[in-house]
Amino acid sequence: MDQDSAYTREQVREFEIVGQSVPRVEGYDKVTGRAKYTDDIDLHGMTYAKVYCSPVAHGIIKKVDVSKAKEYPGVLDVIVGEEHPKKYSVNDLLPTETPLAVDKVRYFGEGLAAVVAISEQIAAEALALIDVEIEELPALVNAHDSEASADNLIHDFAKNNTNHTAEQHFGDVDDALAKSDVVVEETFYTSMVNGGFIETQSVVADYDPGKRKLTVYNCNQLAHTLQHTIARTIDMPLDDIRVIIPNVGGGFGGKTEATPSVLIASIMSRKIGRPVKLTYDRDESIYQNKGRHACHLSLKLGFNKDGTIQALDLSILLDGGAHSGWGFVVLWFIAALTHLPYKVRNIRYEGRRVYTNKPTPGAQRSFGGVQARTAVESCFDMAAVELGINPYELRMINAVETGYKCPSVVEVRHSEFKKCLESVATRSDFANKWGKLPRGKGIGFAAGHYSSGGAFLLYNSSRAHSTANIRVDTEAGATVFCGVTDIGQGSTTVMTQIACEVFGIPMRKVNFICQDTMLAPMDNGTMDSRATYGAGHAVKNAALDARSKIFDVAAAHLGVRAEQLQCKDELISSIYDDNRFINFWEAVRMYQEVQGTVFGTGDYTPPQPRGDYDGKIIGPSPAFGFTAQIAEVDVNLRTGQVKVLKYYEATDCGKAVNPASVEGQVEGGVVMGLGQALIEEIVVDRNGRVLNPNLHDYKIPTTMDVPEFDSEIVDAYDPTSAYGGKEVGEAPTGPVCAAIMNAVYDAVGVRLTEVPITPEKVFRAMRGQHSRGLELETTTIGFHNAKIRSV
Amino acid sequence: MKQVVHLNINGSPYDVMVAPNATIADVVRRQLGMTGTKLGCEQGDCGACTILIDGKSHLSCITLAVASEGKEIVTIEGLEQNGKLDPIQQAILEKQGVQCGICTPGVIMSAKGLLNENPKPNHEEIVVGMSGNLCRCTGYEKIFDAIEAVVEGEYDDAATPQVGAE
Numbered sequence: 039m040d041q042d043s044a045y046t047r048e049q050v051r052e053f054e055i056v057g058q059s060v061p062r063v064e065g066y067d068k069v070t071g072r073a074k075y076t077d078d079i080d081l082h083g084m085t086y087a088k089v090y091c092s093p094v095a096h097g098i099i100k101k102v103d104v105s106k107a108k109e110y111p112g113v114l115d116v117i118v119g120e121e122h123p124k125k126y127s128v129n130d131l132l133p134t135e136t137p138l139a140v141d142k143v144r145y146f147g148e149g150l151a152a153v154v155a156i157s158e159q160i161a162a163e164a165l166a167l168i169d170v171e172i173e174e175l176p177a178l179v180n181a182h183d184s185e186a187s188a189d190n191l192i193h194d195f196a197k198n199n200t201n202h203t204a205e206q207h208f209g210d211v212d213d214a215l216a217k218s219d220v221v222v223e224e225t226f227y228t229s230m231v232n233g234g235f236i237e238t239q240s241v242v243a244d245y246d247p248g249k250r251k252l253t254v255y256n257c258n259q260l261a262h263t264l265q266h267t268i269a270r271t272i273d274m275p276l277d278d279i280r281v282i283i284p285n286v287g288g289g290f291g292g293k294t295e296a297t298p299s300v301l302i303a304s305i306m307s308r309k310i311g312r313p314v315k316l317t318y319d320r321d322e323s324i325y326q327n328k329g330r331h332a333c334h335l336s337l338k339l340g341f342n343k344d345g346t347i348q349a350l351d352l353s354i355l356l357d358g359g360a361h362s363g364w365g366f367v368v369l370w371f372i373a374a375l376t377h378l379p380y381k382v383r384n385i386r387y388e389g390r391r392v393y394t395n396k397p398t399p400g401a402q403r404s405f406g407g408v409q410a411r412t413a414v415e416s417c418f419d420m421a422a423v424e425l426g427i428n429p430y431e432l433r434m435i436n437a438v439e440t441g442y443k444c445p446s447v448v449e450v451r452h453s454e455f456k457k458c459l460e461s462v463a464t465r466s467d468f469a470n471k472w473g474k475l476p477r478g479k480g481i482g483f484a485a486g487h488y489s490s491g492g493a494f495l496l497y498n499s500s501r502a503h504s505t506a507n508i509r510v511d512t513e514a515g516a517t518v519f520c521g522v523t524d525i526g527q528g529s530t531t532v533m534t535q536i537a538c539e540v541f542g543i544p545m546r547k548v549n550f551i552c553q554d555t556m557l558a559p560m561d562n563g564t565m566d567s568r569a570t571y572g573a574g575h576a577v578k579n580a581a582l583d584a585r586s587k588i589f590d591v592a593a594a595h596l597g598v599r600a601e602q603l604q605c606k607d608e609l610i611s612s613i614y615d616d617n618r619f620i621n622f623w624e625a626v627r628m629y630q631e632v633q634g635t636v637f638g639t640g641d642y643t644p645p646q647p648r649g650d651y652d653g654k655i656i657g658p659s660p661a662f663g664f665t666a667q668i669a670e671v672d673v674n675l676r677t678g679q680v681k682v683l684k685y686y687e688a689t690d691c692g693k694a695v696n697p698a699s700v701e702g703q704v705e706g707g708v709v710m711g712l713g714q715a716l717i718e719e720i721v722v723d724r725n726g727r728v729l730n731p732n733l734h735d736y737k738i739p740t741t742m743d744v745p746e747f748d749s750e751i752v753d754a755y756d757p758t759s760a761y762g763g764k765e766v767g768e769a770p771t772g773p774v775c776a777a778i779m780n781a782v783y784d785a786v787g788v789r790l791t792e793v794p795i796t797p798e799k800v801f802r803a804m805r806g807q808h809s810r811g812l813e814l815e816t817t818t819i820g821f822h823n824a825k826i827r828s829v
Numbered sequence: 830m831k832q833v834v835h836l837n838i839n840g841s842p843y844d845v846m847v848a849p850n851a852t853i854a855d856v857v858r859r860q861l862g863m864t865g866t867k868l869g870c871e872q873g874d875c876g877a878c879t880i881l882i883d884g885k886s887h888l889s890c891i892t893l894a895v896a897s898e899g900k901e902i903v904t905i906e907g908l909e910q911n912g913k914l915d916p917i918q919q920a921i922l923e924k925q926g927v928q929c930g931i932c933t934p935g936v937i938m939s940a941k942g943l944l945n946e947n948p949k950p951n952h953e954e955i956v957v958g959m960s961g962n963l964c965r966c967t968g969y970e971k972i973f974d975a976i977e978a979v980v981e982g983e984y985d986d987a988a989t990p991q992v993g994a995e
Contacts, residue, residue: 061922068930069918069937071865071905078864159848234965236869236877237931287867287931288965320870526929526966698925698971705968706928733874733963741959741969 055538056761059698063531073285076240076257077317087154087316088161094174095146095395095726101171102150112160114310118151126271129496132362137301144192144360145397146726147325149298154306154314177395177726181357184394192393201358201391204369208445209384214349218340222420226413227792229719230332232324233402234738237287240317243303247311251278257286259294259523260563263496265555267296272304283553289525291401292328294565321731328400331368332357333409339417345427345435349384350376356391359398365391371406374657377444379455379487380436395726407772415484415776429483430463447649448658452756454690458666461688461750466668478675480785484773485666489659490765491568493647502641504576505559508584510636512627515547521561522573523553527767528699529569533577535695540581542605567765571661572642578760579640587636592625661756663765664690669777673785678801687749693762694751703766704749711774713739719794834898839907847894854878854889857904865905865934876962879935880904886942905934916984920975928966936962940976
């Protein structure tokens with residue numbers, strides 16, 4: 039079927055279920071407590087594992103004596119790192135991690151040994167019998183110090199503790215800056231934050247010694263990638279491992295990697311032949327982190343007098359923590375994110391990621407976006423002041439539109455970014471408030487974008503990024519098999535809506551089977567805001583494939599050409615004559631009588647990267663979501679406390695397949711950004727010890743911290759998408775820090791350049807003590823807050 | 830030394846053998862298989878484990894089973910009656926106050942406790958009343974919408990008898 043003509047037809051069509059705020063298909067289970075998460079699983083013969091966490095951040099392992107623990111009654115086995123030295127990482131890019139530390143400890147809380155016992159209590163008691171001796175090395179807890187350290191190396195192979203470097207140059211930045219009328223320049227620091235999912239990582243590994251097969255239940259976002267990581271790391275054939283993802287209690291990117299616990303439980307279950315459960319305590323979850331990278335940024339923007347942007351010159355230093363993880367990708371992603379959402383032609387990017395003795399960051403919602411947007415949107419605000427152009431106007435002058443091609447040849451195939459800018463400016467009455475509110479009250483503008491899935495398949499293969507298979511029969515209705523994971527964002531509901539739209543049948547007639555590597559075909563997984571766009575395409579294509587078979591039967595029965603049929607309210611009818619119809623399930627039955635079950639299959643692969651430059655595989659996307667945001671704040675002039683009073687947001691997510699879910703993504707995404715802007719930071723002392731590994735001291739926003747919301751989904755339809763929809767999960771988180779920083783500037787005239795914007799920083803800035811001065815003073819500690827808390 | 834305690838949970842009597850340091854969360858999740866009560870921190874920080882004891886919301890991860898004898902305990906499993914949802918459950922479901930769902934049982938039980946104490950809370954009272962329940966997904970907006978809809982009577986038709994309240 040010609041996809042393009044189908045899109046054109048559907049663009050003008052009224053949808054039945056797409057565009058409706060239908061409740062979550064699994065919602066009933068979730069509000070009644072029926073929904074099962076990994077830790078809720080109880081298998082026959084279950085055993086329980088606990089991990090001995092390193093009490094130091096950097097050191098040589100001299101002794102891990104587990105002999106007493108092994109003899110403790112109820113203990114079934116104890117393993118140490120050297121028994122399983124195989125290294126892993128995301129997609130095997132520079133593998134550095136091992137299930138348990140081998141020879142050396144690189145971060146506080148790293149596992150040294152693991153105990154499996156008949157109860158969690160016994161496993162915990164046995165941990166106390168493990169005798170550990172570590173020769174402590176100086177901990178490197180600041181990226182600058184780490185880079186300057188030639189002899190204290192975290193990984194022997196990484197010279198100057200450098201994990202990876204990246205450089206890109208498009209156009210001629212030096213020339214463009216020299217010719218610019220206004221150049222603004224500033225350095226920024228964004229903190230390391232944690233995903234803060236309320237469900238800590240949990241795994242149940244169940245090895246069947248009879249079949250020699252392993253089933254792993256784990257709250258992970260990427261079932262198939264996890265399956266690969268397990269197979270490679272514990273040396274098992276891929277098809278002997280089945281990964282099942284139960285309900286996931288929040289992911290936000292932090293659950294895209296294999297935690298050591300998954301490998302530990304798998305190894306132990308294979309060894310003892312019984313199911314092993316390992317659920318991290320909250321402190322262990324924070325030690326394993328995989329949250330957002332702390333980042334030092336130095337940015338120059340050049341503008342002409344009329345406000346057109348001429349050049350962007352960015353250099354960054356990422357604090358990579360102890361391991362490589364997603365580091366390579368985030369480094370290049372920040373480069374890619376500088377090309378949008380403004381039409382800048384001269385771009386230079388230099389990035390470095392260095393190892394430190396800290397919990398390893400990884401992927402977190404608006405991966406690379408928070409760092410890039412914090413710097414770019416702050417500098418836009420500075421330029422607006424310099425140029426005497428309203429920040430809204432300055433963004434409108436430079437905003438990308440449909441069809442824009444970046445200097446990197448990445449194309450924006452659809453954009454309603456300008457509608458977003460206009461929407462928030464109008465609703466907030468920005469022009470009449472900016473620069474005009476009383477001292478202590480401020481309004482700040484920021485904007486951003488995010489990709490709807492990359493061009494890069496996580497495991498280096500040419501196969502489709504998403505595949506969906508559908509079975510339609512009178513015995514089970516329409517059953518969709520698809521590998522995408524619902525981590526709470528609502529993909530199961532959205533995919534069900536898409537299938538229903540094609541078939542014209544109610545939601546309850548569709549079963550969506552996902553999150554199981556045995557049942558669902560390989561999928562790139564839930565990351566990079568790719569589910570609705572990428573998997574949505576696959577589900578739609580599979581449904582169209584199945585529907586065409588059903589239509590052929592109906593066409594013969596009705597004496598109507600198949601392409602003149604439509605399907606609505608479980609009736610297949612002629613588009614020209616409502617009286618010529620057949621019940622959908624009757625047509626399915628007729629097909630089954632002759633040919634058996636109706637099967638359909640469909641897949642989706644985004645356009646592949648073009649051009650010839652370093653890092654080109656990371657960044658290109660078939661679609662981009664856009665956001666514009668305005669924060670109104672109140673700054674307490676005595677204490678420096680910032681309170682966000684009202685938050686305006688406008689989203690271009692194309693057609694909202696489920697508007698209430700889109701609103702939920704926007705509101706949740708903004709509040710996650712607000713947490714980083716104001717209160718969140720993993721605090722590490724000079725020895726690398728995490729000082730706030732709990733939800734009491736590591737604050738995430740509560741009901742008391744959220745502002746009044748005023749958000750709008752702008753009218754949009756991306757014709758390249760399955761039903762016009764594109765990403766919304768990540769863009770809203772990116773600009774929040776900058777919107778609040780810009781609002782603080784508007785309120786009190788001081789420009790904060792670091793998050794979190796604590797009362798101390800604002801207070802000092804208002805008194806003329808620049809906040810960065812304080813950060814430099816504390817370089818041996820790394821964090822401003824650490825100094826304050828550790829004195 | 831383990832001991833037998835007699836607990837009244839969701840209207841049914843349970844005799845369970847518990848250690849003195851066993852919490853109600855441990856008992857319902859691990860011994861009785863009622864896993865609707867969630868654990869997010871086990872330190873009383875996140876509110877995911879909220880249950881009702883004599884109609885008031887309590888954190889089951891820091892409430893000892895041995896101290897709960899003779900009290901009326903209600904968990905998320907006890908709200909739905911004969912296949913019919915409590916108005917708060919219905920509202921959270923329909924208003925999409927649920928995303929990943931891990932905080933949801935605690936949110937619903939806290940809301941229940943709040944409305945038991947104050948059937949007509951205003952927005953500020955809802956904000957304060959729900960401040961002990963962390964949710965990382967929703968930004969709380971849709972949770973407020975759901976509770977306000979219940980307060981305004983939008984779900985009265987769906988009402989089931991108040992559970993766990995005096």
